[in-house]
Amino acid sequence: MEVDDFNTKTSLFLSWLSNMGVSMSPKIALVDLRSSGRGRAVVAVGDISPEEVIFSTPRSAVLNVQTAFNTSSVSSLQRKVQDMPSWLALTAIILDESRQKDSKWAPYLAILPRQLDNLVFWSDAELAELQASKVINKIGKSSAEDTFSNSIAPLGLEDCNTDECHRVASIIMSYAFDIPETHATEEEEVGEEGDDLVSDDEKTILSMIPLADMLNADADRNNARLCCDNEELEMRSIKPISRGEEIFNDYGQLPRSDLLRRYGYITENYAQYDVAEITTREFLPLFRSREAFLGLNLKPLSQEELDNRVELAEREGVLEESYDLSHPGLEGPSIPDELLALIYLILLDDQSLKALHDSDSLPSRSKLATQLVGQVLVAILQLREKEYATSLEEDEALLSIGNLPNRAFMAIQVRHGEKAVLRAAMKEGAAFNGSNKRMRLAGANVPTDTGKEKRSIEEAARPNKKGRFR
Numbered sequence: 001m002e003v004d005d006f007n008t009k010t011s012l013f014l015s016w017l018s019n020m021g022v023s024m025s026p027k028i029a030l031v032d033l034r035s036s037g038r039g040r041a042v043v044a045v046g047d048i049s050p051e052e053v054i055f056s057t058p059r060s061a062v063l064n065v066q067t068a069f070n071t072s073s074v075s076s077l078q079r080k081v082q083d084m085p086s087w088l089a090l091t092a093i094i095l096d097e098s099r100q101k102d103s104k105w106a107p108y109l110a111i112l113p114r115q116l117d118n119l120v121f122w123s124d125a126e127l128a129e130l131q132a133s134k135v136i137n138k139i140g141k142s143s144a145e146d147t148f149s150n151s152i153a154p155l156g157l158e159d160c161n162t163d164e165c166h167r168v169a170s171i172i173m174s175y176a177f178d179i180p181e182t183h184a185t186e187e188e189e190v191g192e193e194g195d196d197l198v199s200d201d202e203k204t205i206l207s208m209i210p211l212a213d214m215l216n217a218d219a220d221r222n223n224a225r226l227c228c229d230n231e232e233l234e235m236r237s238i239k240p241i242s243r244g245e246e247i248f249n250d251y252g253q254l255p256r257s258d259l260l261r262r263y264g265y266i267t268e269n270y271a272q273y274d275v276a277e278i279t280t281r282e283f284l285p286l287f288r289s290r291e292a293f294l295g296l297n298l299k300p301l302s303q304e305e306l307d308n309r310v311e312l313a314e315r316e317g318v319l320e321e322s323y324d325l326s327h328p329g330l331e332g333p334s335i336p337d338e339l340l341a342l343i344y345l346i347l348l349d350d351q352s353l354k355a356l357h358d359s360d361s362l363p364s365r366s367k368l369a370t371q372l373v374g375q376v377l378v379a380i381l382q383l384r385e386k387e388y389a390t391s392l393e394e395d396e397a398l399l400s401i402g403n404l405p406n407r408a409f410m411a412i413q414v415r416h417g418e419k420a421v422l423r424a425a426m427k428e429g430a431a432f433n434g435s436n437k438r439m440r441l442a443g444a445n446v447p448t449d450t451g452k453e454k455r456s457i458e459e460a461a462r463p464n465k466k467g468r469f470r
């Protein structure tokens, strides 16, 4: 029976943790939250104070390239994985350990999931529900498969197929931590794989930390953190946790698209971090066309003119392959400064462009946010929104009906979230009212100048500026 099997595995895992020297506070329990789609989870069974140690784990109970191998002799696997990237080496180690009947990690490996919802496991039809989301380009399924055939296949592991490689690599993406190689001398925090909580010059090692990886995460509900300031790794509370509450780690401020790609789930609490991406090489050609900005009276640029402006944007450090729009809030506006600056440079008249060329910094955001820049951005964002097969409103209707398969439901939430960000960015762009005085316009029907812009371009070029933007 699945339930018994699940509970038996949990009990065996808990006994194993104890044998491995993991010390758990009596105030926590590892529980079954499958009924709410959260798998195993750690909950408080007593009130926990801030900074309390919830559990501690000796480094010998952590699985990584250092602990996987016998220190007295170098195995052939050890030789083969030493030059692999860390995620691949750990994949090879876990695949190998899963094949050892007497692996000391067996009770831990037994509780790792068989089925995952990370995007790499979605069928083409399921991915199609994400519509024009750029997250599809980030899945990297075929490049991972090339890596598996070049690096894992030659290891000759018995019955090892591509699906299993994906399963283990995805578990590492969702469960592993980067930790300092030796214990840190100062108070140091560590983050989930890929984030930057470990200082740059610190050598880190990608590790599976049994029990630490049983903590779920839910955006700002984070109430615990893994610390490496002592010899043992410690999970400590960062705020009071009441009996009955779930203990949450921090997976970072991820948009739901990335959460789905890396962790295979989403919650509404992550909606605040959603982004909509626009790709520079996709919108730049619009400035060469006569039709793209109809009604704005914009003269199309020659390729050379466009290249010159893009070069200047590169010099100013504002040219990016793509730009993420986000919900406006405390972190900043929806439209990033860099995108604003790029569009401004493209729309600048020749004389102002030359002056800016000779200057050493860009105008402030309020000056970049001209009425025309806003109108052009709105037009670009409208085109981006049209790339999605359904509208924001249609998605809302679909979500309200409910009764959708889980993956479709998550996909619709992701694409709806991206459209909501696009709408927020359009609203922001439509409110730009900086002067168009220096904008490159064809003549008639010039959008009105608000007259607010009084500084001359010479003034704007004065060397009294700090940083890229004044």
Ligand SMILES: C[S@@+](CC[C@H](N)C(=O)[O-])C[C@H]1O[C@@H](n2cnc3c(N)ncnc32)[C@H](O)[C@@H]1O
Binding pocket: 037, 038, 039, 040, 041, 111, 112, 113, 174, 175, 213, 214, 215, 216, 217, 218, 262, 263, 264, 265, 266, 267
């Ligand atoms: C580090 S593991 C946490 C332990 C996991 N629940 C288990 O049973 O193995 C991360 C995975 O847990 C799940 N998860 C984490 N937080 C979640 C949440 N708030 N809601 C639903 N699933 C969550 C996702 O499948 C994610 O990939």
